[in-house]
Amino acid sequence: MATRFDYDDDSVVVIIGSGAGGGTLAQALAKKGIDSVVLEAGKRYQMNDIENDEWEMFKKISWLDERVTAGPRQLTETFPGLPAWIVKAVGGSTIHWAGVSLRFQPHEFKLHSEIGDLEGANLLDWPISYKDLEPYYVKAERHMGVTGDSTGMPYHQWNNNFKVLAAGAERIGYKQLRSGPMAINTEEYDERGRCMQAGFCMQGCRFGAKWSTMYSDIPRAEASGHCEVRPRSMALKIEHDDQGRATAVVYADGDGNQHRQRARAVCVAGNSIESPRLLLNSHSSMFPDGLANSSGQVGQNYMTHATSCIFGVMPKPVHMYRGTTFAGIISDEARLDPSRGFVGGYTLEVMSLGVPFFAKFMDPSNAGWGRDVTTALDKYDHLSGVWICGEDLPMEQNGITLHDTRKDQYGLPVPVVYKGDHPNDAKVRSHGQQQARRCYEAAGAERIFKVPDFPTSHNVGTNRMSARSEDGVVNQWGQSHDIDNLFVSDGSQFTSSGAENPTLTIVALALRQADHIAERMQRQEL
Amino acid sequence: MSHSQRASTVTRRRFLTLSGQGALLVGGMALGAGSLWPRWALAEPDLAAGLLRMGRDIYPHDAIPDAFYLTPLEPLLENNRALIADGLADLNRRARDAHGTDYSDISEEADRAALLREIEDGDFFQTVRGTLVVGLYDNNELWELYFGYEGSSWEQGGYLYRGFDDLEIDWL
Numbered sequence: 062m063a064t065r066f067d068y069d070d071d072s073v074v075v076i077i078g079s080g081a082g083g084g085t086l087a088q089a090l091a092k093k094g095i096d097s098v099v100l101e102a103g104k105r106y107q108m109n110d111i112e113n114d115e116w117e118m119f120k121k122i123s124w125l126d127e128r129v130t131a132g133p134r135q136l137t138e139t140f141p142g143l144p145a146w147i148v149k150a151v152g153g154s155t156i157h158w159a160g161v162s163l164r165f166q167p168h169e170f171k172l173h174s175e176i177g178d179l180e181g182a183n184l185l186d187w188p189i190s191y192k193d194l195e196p197y198y199v200k201a202e203r204h205m206g207v208t209g210d211s212t213g214m215p216y217h218q219w220n221n222n223f224k225v226l227a228a229g230a231e232r233i234g235y236k237q238l239r240s241g242p243m244a245i246n247t248e249e250y251d252e253r254g255r256c257m258q259a260g261f262c263m264q265g266c267r268f269g270a271k272w273s274t275m276y277s278d279i280p281r282a283e284a285s286g287h288c289e290v291r292p293r294s295m296a297l298k299i300e301h302d303d304q305g306r307a308t309a310v311v312y313a314d315g316d317g318n319q320h321r322q323r324a325r326a327v328c329v330a331g332n333s334i335e336s337p338r339l340l341l342n343s344h345s346s347m348f349p350d351g352l353a354n355s356s357g358q359v360g361q362n363y364m365t366h367a368t369s370c371i372f373g374v375m376p377k378p379v380h381m382y383r384g385t386t387f388a389g390i391i392s393d394e395a396r397l398d399p400s401r402g403f404v405g406g407y408t409l410e411v412m413s414l415g416v417p418f419f420a421k422f423m424d425p426s427n428a429g430w431g432r433d434v435t436t437a438l439d440k441y442d443h444l445s446g447v448w449i450c451g452e453d454l455p456m457e458q459n460g461i462t463l464h465d466t467r468k469d470q471y472g473l474p475v476p477v478v479y480k481g482d483h484p485n486d487a488k489v490r491s492h493g494q495q496q497a498r499r500c501y502e503a504a505g506a507e508r509i510f511k512v513p514d515f516p517t518s519h520n521v522g523t524n525r526m527s528a529r530s531e532d533g534v535v536n537q538w539g540q541s542h543d544i545d546n547l548f549v550s551d552g553s554q555f556t557s558s559g560a561e562n563p564t565l566t567i568v569a570l571a572l573r574q575a576d577h578i579a580e581r582m583q584r585q586e587l
Numbered sequence: 588m589s590h591s592q593r594a595s596t597v598t599r600r601r602f603l604t605l606s607g608q609g610a611l612l613v614g615g616m617a618l619g620a621g622s623l624w625p626r627w628a629l630a631e632p633d634l635a636a637g638l639l640r641m642g643r644d645i646y647p648h649d650a651i652p653d654a655f656y657l658t659p660l661e662p663l664l665e666n667n668r669a670l671i672a673d674g675l676a677d678l679n680r681r682a683r684d685a686h687g688t689d690y691s692d693i694s695e696e697a698d699r700a701a702l703l704r705e706i707e708d709g710d711f712f713q714t715v716r717g718t719l720v721v722g723l724y725d726n727n728e729l730w731e732l733y734f735g736y737e738g739s740s741w742e743q744g745g746y747l748y749r750g751f752d753d754l755e756i757d758w759l
Contacts, residue, residue, distance in 0.1 A: 428704075
């Protein structure tokens with residue numbers, strides 16, 4: 062019988078969201094015997110709901126509630142209602158993620174100190190260093206099953222797509238070519254099987270070889286008796302008492318009925334759009350600008366990575382879709398080296414799309430049709446692709462705000478997701494495009510073209526960490542500066558975006574936060 | 588009966604005039620294939636022919652038979668008829684102004700494409716295109732034959748033993 066906690070049980074930690082942050086935190090707390098209720102807006106899916114079908118899975122698991130894309134960027138025109146490509150389901154975006162598990166580099170925690178002020182950028186050092194997080198990176202890698210030293214699992218065999226990119230990359234002098242670290246098993250690990258190179262990583266791993274809280278953390282937390290997951294439960298408002306401490310979360314269940322779950326502490330992990338949105342929507346007479354927002358930074362500093370894709374048509378069939386979707390990493394450009402004309406770096410990650418998504422995303426602009434498009438599709442099996450994951454600088458005006466008039470199905474103001482490039486972001490992207498082209502030219506490509514931004518899967522920074530309360534929303538533990546028992550547990554804590562995929566760092570931070578919460582509870586401070 | 592016979596005749600003649608498609612259509616579905624026609628295509632052959640021509644100009648793959656363009660476009664004419672009918676009428680007006688003939692009867696693909704470029708920012712064009720980009724490319728009957736894409740793989744154990752790393756780069 063699954064554990065049930067009473068609505069009035071104020072001894073539980075209420076966690077909002079069940080993805081990389083929330084799902085990890087729930088299981089880490091459960092292992093320490095700390096009770097939690099996880100409110101997950103999406104449904105619960107089973108392994109046999111996972112299909113190798115791009116559009117079916119998109120329709121099934123994506124967060125498709127109303128949102129507004131805004132800002133001077135192509136997505137505003139091409140995907141006006143879908144700024145982000147993230148998941149609404151138990152397991153969150155760990156169903157959809159690629160598995161690439163790179164640690165941030167030491168300098169990326171202190172970019173501001175390294176380079177000083179940069180006009181237009183709201184740069185800030187993290188309040189933690191690489192050294193602080195390093196032990197948790199190791200724990201996270203073991204927890205998730207990341208190929209490499211922490212687990213002893215070998216990296217994957219190079220798939221065809223990576224072989225092609227690597228052949229070009231080596232010819233232009235790149236040295237740091239790896240098919241990992243990936244949180245995708247190359248052998249049985251943690252009661253999950255090995256990767257079958259099926260492709261479709263972004264549609265959910267049918268074999269469970271890729272780490273996801275959907276089938277690892279969440280079922281274990283529930284089995285412990287210390288965690289209750291409530292699917293189809295959309296958090297509407299965090300309530301507080303006269304002392305300004307969080308007391309409860311009001312949420313709507315799948316039938317639209319509202320409930321109030323009391324809480325000892327509240328941990329917000331709804332991804333970088335919903336988390337600040339919830340804090341803003343929880344405004345009260347004591348906190349008229351929203352909870353945890355004395356700095357005014359809630360919702361600001363939204364970062365997405367400076368990205369683009371480059372595809373090459375190769376002389377022979379590549380079958381890029383065979384094997385893991387993001388199968389290889391090139392890190393030569395990830396360094397900090399202002400001599401290139403920009404600060405921050407980028408990672409090149411080989412990637413593939415199936416025919417349905419390639420056709421949709423190759424050129425989603427109004428003019429993206431005709432022979433230019435179809436001659437590429439006619440050579441679909443000859444394609445190889447690479448994605449640029451570049452440092453995106455924080456800017457105050459990039460962020461999440463609440464729409465003045467439009468409301469969603471819960472009666473909550475719709476989030477407006479505003480994002481424009483800092484000039485540095487544009488330089489990172491353009492350098493990445495140029496280098497990726499050089500790789501494919503060196504690999505003998507017959508034709509090379511770029512593919513613009515997809516709706517964003519890497520969303521970070523909207524409740525950022527800061528040493529001082531006036532600079533950000535949470536401290537080094539993810540605890541809000543303003544409200545003692547209110548935490549942020551997802552990528553919205555990020556002070557900078559780095560040149561790496563965010564999931565590993567989100568998990569490391571969640572494991573670290575769980576230790577902190579347990580210690581403070583032991584000291585009767587929480 | 589007489590209605591559908593007449594419709595088939597008109598449709599057949601119309602389709603046979605489509606540039607470069609005559610042989611394909613004869614072999615494919617235009618002749619003696621009345622039962623394969625969607626109901627709306629029989630009822631409104633001019634609209635059907637216009638939509639088909641437009642679909643083939645937006646995403647031209649010469650080897651893919653007409654049926655794979657027509658089938659996904661069918662719901663548009665049923666559910667969004669005014670937009671389609673008005674849009675095609677406008678397109679035909681532009682075609683007659685520029686070339687003295689209806690859009691579908693312009694022989695050069697480049698000329699037809701130039702007309703479509705003029706209207707590519709409008710609802711009509713983007714509705715047809717948005718429908719087709721899913722309806723055409725999300726059809727697993729086309730994947731392997733025309734694109735070399737194998738689709739769902741988990742049922743066969745993925746590609747671990749089926750060539751995920753079989754490429755020999757021998758062209759460099």
